[in-house]
Amino acid sequence: MISLERELRILPPAKLSLEGVSKTFVTKRGEIEALENLSLQVKEGEFVCLVGRSGCGKSTLLNIIAGLEKPERGYVLADGRPVTGPGRDRMMMFQDSALFPWLDVIGNVLFGLKLKPNFSRTDRIEVAKFYLRLVGLEQFTHAHIHALSGGMKQRVALARALAPNPKVLLMDEPFASLDALTREQLYLDIQKIWQERKKTIVFVTHNVREAACLGDRVVVFGVHPGGIRAEFIIGLARPRDINSVAVRELRIGYHRRVKGNTD
Amino acid sequence: MKRALHACIFFSLLVLIWHLLVRAGVWSPVLLPSPASVARYLYEAASDGTLGQAAIVTIRRLLVGYAIGIVLGLPLGLLTARFKFSEDTVGVLALGLQTLPSVCWVPLALLWFGQTEVALFFVVIMGTLWSVIIATDNGVRHVPPIYVRAASTMGSKHLHTWLKVILPASLPFIVSGMKQGWAFAWRSLMAAEIYVTILSGFGLGHLLHYGRELNAMDQFIGIMLVIIAIGLVTDKMLFAPWERLLHRRWGTGLAQ
Numbered sequence: 001m002i003s004l005e006r007e008l009r010i011l012p013p014a015k016l017s018l019e020g021v022s023k024t025f026v027t028k029r030g031e032i033e034a035l036e037n038l039s040l041q042v043k044e045g046e047f048v049c050l051v052g053r054s055g056c057g058k059s060t061l062l063n064i065i066a067g068l069e070k071p072e073r074g075y076v077l078a079d080g081r082p083v084t085g086p087g088r089d090r091m092m093m094f095q096d097s098a099l100f101p102w103l104d105v106i107g108n109v110l111f112g113l114k115l116k117p118n119f120s121r122t123d124r125i126e127v128a129k130f131y132l133r134l135v136g137l138e139q140f141t142h143a144h145i146h147a148l149s150g151g152m153k154q155r156v157a158l159a160r161a162l163a164p165n166p167k168v169l170l171m172d173e174p175f176a177s178l179d180a181l182t183r184e185q186l187y188l189d190i191q192k193i194w195q196e197r198k199k200t201i202v203f204v205t206h207n208v209r210e211a212a213c214l215g216d217r218v219v220v221f222g223v224h225p226g227g228i229r230a231e232f233i234i235g236l237a238r239p240r241d242i243n244s245v246a247v248r249e250l251r252i253g254y255h256r257r258v259k260g261n262t263d
Numbered sequence: 264m265k266r267a268l269h270a271c272i273f274f275s276l277l278v279l280i281w282h283l284l285v286r287a288g289v290w291s292p293v294l295l296p297s298p299a300s301v302a303r304y305l306y307e308a309a310s311d312g313t314l315g316q317a318a319i320v321t322i323r324r325l326l327v328g329y330a331i332g333i334v335l336g337l338p339l340g341l342l343t344a345r346f347k348f349s350e351d352t353v354g355v356l357a358l359g360l361q362t363l364p365s366v367c368w369v370p371l372a373l374l375w376f377g378q379t380e381v382a383l384f385f386v387v388i389m390g391t392l393w394s395v396i397i398a399t400d401n402g403v404r405h406v407p408p409i410y411v412r413a414a415s416t417m418g419s420k421h422l423h424t425w426l427k428v429i430l431p432a433s434l435p436f437i438v439s440g441m442k443q444g445w446a447f448a449w450r451s452l453m454a455a456e457i458y459v460t461i462l463s464g465f466g467l468g469h470l471l472h473y474g475r476e477l478n479a480m481d482q483f484i485g486i487m488l489v490i491i492a493i494g495l496v497t498d499k500m501l502f503a504p505w506e507r508l509l510h511r512r513w514g515t516g517l518a519q
Contacts, residue, residue, distance in 0.1 A: 068412055086416045098413040101513045102431040111427075112417030146514025164417065 004123050007165065008130055013045040013200040014089060014167035016065060020074035023060055033225035034060045037074070040219065040228065047194055047201045049215035051208055057226025058204045062170050065202060066092045078168060088116065091166040095173040097153040099145045105156050106132065106141045112164045131159040134193060151182035158190070162197065169194075171203045175210070184242055187213055191239045212250040213242045220254075296481040301488070304481040313470070318489065321452065321466035324380065328387025329448045333441060336392045340399020340437075341425065350400075357396040365390035365451035369458055380463045383455055390451035391444040398440015402433025435509050442502050449494060467493075 018040045025032045034057035042048050050058040063069040065076055067086040076083040078090060091112075099108050109128040113119060132138050135155040145153065154174055161169060175183045191214065194201055205211050211218045215234055222229040232254065236246050278298050284290075285297040308314035343354035368389045376382035406429050414428045430437075456468020467486055474483035510516035 066416055068415065086418070088418055090416070092413070092416045094409055094413065096409060098407075098409045100410060100413075100428070100432070102434065111414070111419075115418040115423070144512055144514070146512070160417075 004126055007119075007123065007127055010196075010198050011165060011167055013198050014079040015044045016040075016042040016168065016200065016202070017077045018061075018065070018074065019077075021061070021064060021071045021076065022073040023057070023064065023069070023071050035064075035071070036225035036227050038227050039074075042200060042202060045198050045200055047203065047214060047216045049203045049205060049211035049218045050221060051205055051211045051218055052221030052226075053206060053223065055226075056221040056223045058221045059172050060226070062092070062172050062202060062204050065168070066090055066170050068092075088112070088164040089166050090168040090170060091161040091164060092170040093154070093157050093161045093172065093174045095176050097145075097150075097157040099153055099156055099160070101145045104142045104144060105137065105148070108145065108156055109160045109163050112160060116164060128159075128163060131163045132156075134162070134196075135159045135189070149182070150178050151186065154178065154186065155189075158193070162193070162199075166199070168200045168202070171201065173205055174203075176205070176207075183210075187242050188239055190214065195238065208254050209242060209247060209251045212254070213240050213247045218254075293478065293480060296484060300481040301485045304479075305485045305488070308470075308482070308485070313465075314489065317465050317467050317470050318493070320464040321456065321468065322493070324383050324466065325387060325448060325452050328384045328452070329391050329445060331384065332388045332391025332444060332448065333395055335388070336395025336444070337399055337437070339392075340396040340440075341403060341430070343396065344400045344403035345425075353396070354400060357393045357400075360389070361393035361397055365447060366454035366458075368451070369455045372455070373459060378459065378462050380461070382459070383452065383461060386451050386455045387448045390447040390449075394444045394447055395437075395440050398436050398443065399433065402436025402440070403429055405436060406432040435513060435515070438502065438505050438509060442498075445497065445501070446494075449490075453490065 018038060021035055021038045022033075023035045025034055038057075038061065040061075050061065052058050060069065064071050065078075065083065067083050067090065078087075083090070100111065103111065106125070106128050109131060110124055113124045113127055116124075129138065129141070132141060135158050137152060137155050137159065140148065140152065140156075145156070148156065157174070175186055178186070187210070190201075193199075203211070203214055208218075212232075212234055218232045218234060219228055220230040220232075221227065232250075234250065236244075236250075240247060282298050285292065285295055289295075305314065339349075339353055339357070342349040343357070344350070365386060368386050372382040372385045376385060410428050410432050411424060414424055419428060452466075453468045453471070456466040457472045460469065460472075467490055471483060471486045471490075474480070474486060506516075
């Protein structure tokens with residue numbers, strides 16, 4: 001049996017290394033090179049944002065790290081071990097929350113926990129409640145998914161992704177469909193949770209300001225073929241506010257340096 | 264309470280119109296019996312036990328055939344959705360046979376199984392099976408792929424994904440398919456009971472048949488009412504709770 005403290009303890013975050021990753025898609029109009037010979041290193045506990053317009057392969061890259069898709073060439077190492085499929089050490093959050101409507105809020109959070117072996121029922125429920133508290137939804141344990149607002153759904157999705165205690169959190173434009181006020185609150189929350197739980201986060205977005213607000217490092221993707229065009233280290237103190245002057249200046253700087261050669 | 268009152272008033276009005284039509288003498292009372300005589304028949308048939316007996320025989324046939332149809336149809340529907348091979352074989356067969364009115368099976372069933380319960384079960388199964396297969400197959404194809412992807416990141420695969428993700432995700436389709444299957448089963452059973460004298464028990468269809476043969480229109484219309492009532496009650500008891508649950512969970516339907 002796994003003890004509760006052991007299950008909820010803060011794990012050392014993982015290091016990711018991607019080497020020579022390539023991926024093409026076959027469509028009616030021919031082959032599209034989504035990613036070509038891409039290499040990227042993500043440090044333990046780093047918050048990396050991948051920015052680029054749609055079609056640049058940033059989501060494909062995230063799927064490859066998650067193990068949902070296989071690269072044609074190249075490989076991904078998570079903590080030195082090759083990624084061959086999905087794993088609980090790397091959890092993913094989608095743009096559309098992808099919560100299951102036939103389960104209630106805690107049922108969704110429990111879904112992944114039930115697949116973890118050697119876990120008693122009461123402990124599972126304790127863990128699920130812990131994460132619901134962490135995202136501020138302890139009042140909504142038994143609410144139906146469709147009754148929640150978009151922001152609350154993404155909070156449940158975050159709790160669901162955190163519950164199996166992964167070392168890496170992969171986020172695919174998780175806040176893109178939320179209203180501005182909800183999003184701003186979530187920017188602060190995700191930074192707080194990241195610092196508290198010490199995760200390595202790879203965050204995909206097309207919003208440069210969002211990337212500058214959240215990331216330790218912003219990696220800019222270009223299209224045709226998809227690949228890395230530029231990188232920025234963001235050294236601002238945390239927690240950062242999306243409306244702060246510093247974040248705004250970063251975005252302006254980005255536009256000066258990158259725009260024009262991203263595509 | 265208000266809704267029950269509405270229904271009460273509506274149906275009382277219908278009976279009243281019926282009664283007035285009979286009183287006006289538009290049709291001969293042989294063709295259109297009065298509500299009172301139908302009620303009298305139903306009362307007598309209920310008190311001497313014929314009605315209850317026939318209803319039990321019919322409902323038993325229906326339930327057994329329907330249950331077998333679902334037990335066979337659900338897994339077959341999952342298979343046709345999962346494997347190209349079964350889609351091209353069983354899937355096409357189901358699509359074809361679903362268009363065949365199941366009463367067409369009655370003569371064959373008689374020849375194959377004789378005048379037995381099995382013949383009737385067979386007809387009911389043929390009525391249920393294909394629409395359950397098609398609804399299940401259709402439901403699985405409508406499951407958003409992102410559910411499966413999300414589940415797989417959490418460590419779900421193979422059978423677990425099918426039972427815990429794909430099956431519940433396709434429930435709205437499956438329940439409507441089961442409802443359609445129920446309607447088809449009910450229709451085909453009535454047709455079979457009207458056409459075929461089965462030695463193993465008199466069902467409602469037989470009472471209908473003899474009502475016609477003996478020109479006992481009060482019996483005929485009385486049994487029709489019973490058949491409608493059974494259909495209504497099963498819908499309200501069997502399917503309505505499921506549909507309400509699904510609407511609540513999925514947030515679909517116009518909430519009252």
